[in-house]
Amino acid sequence: MDLANLRDVTFTYAYADSAALEGVTLHLERGQLYGVVGTNGSGKSTLCSLLRGLIPHFHKGTVEGTVEILGRNLADWNPAELARTIGCVFDNPFTQISGIKDTVFEEIAFGLENLGVSRSDIVDRVTSISDRLGITALLPKNPNGLSGGQRQKVAFASIIAMDAEVLVIDEPTSQLDPQSSQAVFEIIADLKDRGKSIVLVEHKIDLMARYADRLVVMHAGKVVAEGPTREILAAPAVDAADVPRPEVTDLAFALESVGKGLGTIPVTRPQAEAAIAARMRGAQVHAHHVA
Structure with missing residues (x-):
């Protein structure tokens, strides 16, 4: 079963004058780490929202073409079921913190509680992922008082802890220093090694070059290239899309x-x-x- 199949997909947000995605045809296989690169406004986040089912269930607009996620038409997915199947890390950590939990521990555990995970398993998962991300000291703190970088780590931890089979991750290191960015990428690589399917948007091209199996290059709402990372980074399409090498x-x-x-x-x-x-x-x- 494929991760996703998009055939001639065009999406226009409600009240927008032009399409955010235009004529996108893309085949994503399971068990791969796909890097999505492109300039701001190229359609990367919109593609993530489509794969995650936020389009059209949350972000309203007009979808043309065919979108299949894990072998099923997007329109046939129940949004709640899709949310359990595909974990999503947003590009803005301030929108991903629930705002209703008093400690970072409770924030990371929130999704696990909703999934009915046992208390002992919740403690194990939260402790493990917090240790790997270096945020153990934050566990008793209020998530609403954290810095942007700290919130980004907590948001990432809360999704990783849920152990979804597919992860759509939008710029998880945008507010992190090089050392923390490296730690996040190592965790993402470990998830891929454990059989997870991952779609990752990231501007740090050196890290993408090292960890991504394949790259999807976007420009002006279109997919202009897709293929093995080393091959794509040597291709003219990267220059045409203003993506740095x-x-x-x-x-x-x-x-x-x-x-x-x-x-x-x-x-x-x-x-x-x-x-x-x-x-x-x-x-x-x-x-x-x-x-």
């Missing part, structure tokens, strides 16, 4: 332009280090033969 990829293209190419286009630092090491070994062998 990793620094090591730009370096490889710069070297290639002056006739000193690495023989491959790396997208991560380890790939670049391996390519440079191989080139240096080749140069040493050539110098030895010349000598």
Whole structure:
């Protein structure tokens, strides 16, 4: 069963003058970590809302085309059932905190309580995910008094704790420092390794290059490219969509332009280090033969 199939999908928000998504055809397989990249206003968050069922059940508008989620037409899903199946981390953590719980522990446990999870399992899950995100010290605090970055971690923890089989995650590190961002990506990678299907919107292209299996490139409400991460980051569609490349990829293209190419286009630092090491070994062998 596929994660999602979109065929010629166009969506226009109620009262909007133009479509937020236009003619989108996209096939997403289960068990993959898909990175969604594009400039602001390219349609990334709208795509997430569609996959999550917030469109058209919560965000009103006109949907044209066919949307299938886990083999079932979107219109046939009960919103509550879809919410239990697909966990969603919004791009604005201030909208995801419930506002009705007095402690961070209760906030993270809120969704688990609604799912009927036993108290002992709730304690185990909240404790485990809080430790991994480094927010154990926040557990007794009031979530309404947290900073944006702290709220972002709590919102992320509350969704991860629910253990949904599919996760749609919209910019989970937008208010986090590099160390916290790395921790979030490591947890996302672990979830993928455990068989979860993940759609992730993120601007930090170096982290996307390292962790995403495939990239979806969006521009002006359209999907302009989709494929293996390394292949997409070396493709012209990235430039056309104004999506930055990793620094090591730009370096490889710069070297290639002056006739000193690495023989491959790396997208991560380890790939670049391996390519440079191989080139240096080749140069040493050539110098030895010349000598």
